[in-house]
Amino acid sequence: MxxxxxxxxxxxxxxxxxxxxxxxxxxxxxxxxLRPGKIPSVLRYRSSDLIGPETIERLQKGDKMFAYKQFKPLCELAEDLEPYAPCKELADCQEALKQCLAILEGTVPYGYSQVVEWKAIPPKV
Ligand SMILES: [Zn+2]
Structure with missing residues (x-):
């Protein structure tokens, strides 16, 4: 409370x-x-593969190509982990996604096949 x-x-x-x-x-x-979630082993494997120390280190260094490459798999992992929220794996995945977006700063894969320049999108009124 x-x-x-x-x-x-x-x-x-x-x-x-x-x-x-x-x-x-x-x-x-x-x-x-937060504690590790009670997630299926296949999700645990994907989580440790995608959001392990190497990922964090490369994102912290601002590796743009790495961020671009990881973005889609991280989005898919976040969606798959969502039903198990709250759990540490999902929070770490979301944090990695935030770092990717910060690194890409306006350029993210959208719909997994098309690059969208965020800054080119007019603000909604
Ligand atoms: Zn709230």
Missing amino acids: KQKLSRHAALKFQYKFDCICEACCDNWPTYLS
């Missing part, structure tokens, strides 16, 4: 709204207290 109150208070302070997302309402653990 204390975790839920502090999460709500932190979000309220930072973003000025009362969050009613699934994680807040169901009091999901925050990242540092």
